[in-house]
Amino acid sequence: MAKLFRAAIMGPPGSGKGTISKRIAQSFGLQYLSSGHFLREGTTVDPEAGLLVKTYVQKGMPIPDHLMTRLMLPKLQQLRDHSWLLDGFPRTLAQAQALNNLYQLDLVISLNIPYETLRERLSNRWIHPASGRVYNMSFNPPRVQGKDDITGELLIQHDDDKPEALMARLRHYKEVAKPVIDLYKSQGVLHSFSGTDTDKIWPYINTLFSTKMHTQPSEDCQTQTP
Ligand code: G5P
Ligand code: MG
Secondary structure, eight states: OOOOOEEEEEOSTTSSHHHHHHHHHHHHOOEEEEHHHHHHTOOSSOHHHHHHHHHHHHHTOOOOHHHHHHHHHHHHHHTTTSOEEEESOOOSHHHHHHHHTTOOOSEEEEEEOOHHHHHHHHHTEEEETTTTEEEETTTBOOSSTTBOTTTOOBOBOOGGGSHHHHHHHHHHHHHHHHHHHHHHHHTTOEEEEEOSOHHHHHHHHHHHHHHHHHSOSOOOOOOOOO
């Protein structure tokens, strides 16, 4: 059997983690797990934790590490025979260490996107709450304005995409992500990408995954798009 491939994508809110992850999962056949979507859809594995999570998600607050790992690690256990890509987990050093005790990541993508770009994107973002499908009124609008392409149901905007909430989320992200980035840098699996346009970053990530998935173990490298 081919060696399983474990990857994660990190980046501030609106950096394109979800958009890029879907392209990776589609191109390379990885199981895709978005922590945000997983939290929002609630959990059947651990209903008690699922209820606790709801109170945090509704307030737009980060989920405490112990709760996050209690939910995510069993979910990963279910995927143990698959190659996977994590979007949004791990977010803190404690989460990264808990994951590290079970799995060695082969590749971690970190997205560096300017604040102005993030603000513009998120103020244009609309979501289909039941499925987590994400639209952007300029980048990938729904076929019918305000409605989900598949179900025709109404799209909504998250409260935490408003500018004041966004600034606080970005500040928080920077603080907690730094030690995680340093950890993966020291393990030689981190690749950072900077830019304002997902379509320009994507070909570099596509090439990187093609290379890494065919030449393991991965080697230390820091990639910057021009
Ligand atoms: P989430 O769901 O992980 P965030 O805040 O980290 O939420 P988010 O908002 O989902 O991340 P993203 O996935 O990085 O952003 O970006 P995206 O959705 O693909 O793209 C953003 C928008 O820009 C979309 O509308 C997209 O179409 C558009 N876009 C993309 N590329 C381009 C482009 O090139 N140009 C243009 N014009 N548009 C583009 O987490 C939610 C909450 O769950 C909790 C926290 O409370 C968090 O706030 N949580 C955790 N808490 C603790 N620990 C964890 N590990 C947690 N994970 C989640
Ligand atoms: Mg997302």
